[in-house]
Amino acid sequence: MKILSLSLLLLLAATVSHVQSSASVPGLIELLESNTIFGNEAELLEKEGLSINYPNCRSWHLGVETSNIINFDTVPANCKAYVEDYLITSKQYQYDSKTVNKEAYFYAKGLALKNDTVNVWIFDLDDTLLSSIPYYAKYGYGTENTAPGAYWSWLESGESTPGLPETLHLYENLLELGIEPIIISDRWKKLSEVTVENLKAVGVTKWKHLILKTIYGNAGQTDRS
Secondary structure, eight states: OEEEEEOOOOOOOOOOOOOOOOTTSTTHHHHHHOSOOOHHHHHHHHHTTOOOOOSOHHHHHHHHHTTSSOSOOSOOGGGHHHHHIIIIISOHHHHHHHHHHHHHHHHHHTSOOOTTSOEEEEEESBTTTBOOHHHHHTTGGGTSOOOTTHHHHHHHTTOOOOBOHHHHHHHHHHHHTTOEEEEEEEEEGGGHHHHHHHHHHTTOOOOSEEEEEOTTSSEEEEOOO
């Protein structure tokens, strides 16, 4: 079996905390005014509940995409407009998605596939085939804290999750090449019914396997009926 893989990452969040008075914390004013915060300084700011603002949101975005900024909870408050522009207004997110999926298609088309073998392509589900943007738009494009489990409650509600058009186009092209999709997700298996409905709503009706997590955290499998 030949296994192909695509994972398109979506910028979701970074760390921001509530600003408190720094009068009782000597020296933190200078740190907050600095455009460069390193190591122990950042840890100290977080411990004191102070926010870390990024003067250049594009640089922060790069840090997230390159995994240099990790273990975050929310997007910096001053980057809300930047994220909205990237995802919605400027359509830059769609352009980036188109570039990735176009290259993925060229790669698949260039393979010497054999008819006597099973050829599959692995798709991630959320933020690859389906978009979570409507959820994050409700909470300041990731700048606002949410209640524990809010995202899963949103998924369970069955609210519309639009498809990402460029990935859906790749999905159709791969089917034409005779490649069968395998869809994997960190959604729980109890969401299998609503997940199938989400997929059908955006035109994804054919797959070899849909793999979700069981209640025990292991992968479960939902075959297309």
